[in-house]
Amino acid sequence: MTANEYQVTGMTCGHCEMSVREEVGELAGITDIQVSAQTGKLVVTADGVIDDAQVLAAVEEAGYSAVRAG
Numbered sequence: 001m002t003a004n005e006y007q008v009t010g011m012t013c014g015h016c017e018m019s020v021r022e023e024v025g026e027l028a029g030i031t032d033i034q035v036s037a038q039t040g041k042l043v044v045t046a047d048g049v050i051d052d053a054q055v056l057a058a059v060e061e062a063g064y065s066a067v068r069a070g
Helices: 014-025 052-061
Strands: 002-009 030-036 041-046 065-068
Touching: 002 052, 014 030, 014 041, 014 052, 041 052, 052 065
Parallel strands: none
Antiparallel strands: 002 041, 002 065, 030 041
């Protein structure tokens, strides 16, 4: 299991969280997604290696921007 944390900007509500969760959830191998509009934190867990570029692209597809945290 691998978990990566990202900081997302632009989320303001539960609908924002849902949009990010749906887009990131389409990526292969993702097992868990925790996202908070309040903190802007996105934690993605996967079976194998997480491709940061794919996660960031999925967040952008949802209409937000993100950077890898940590």
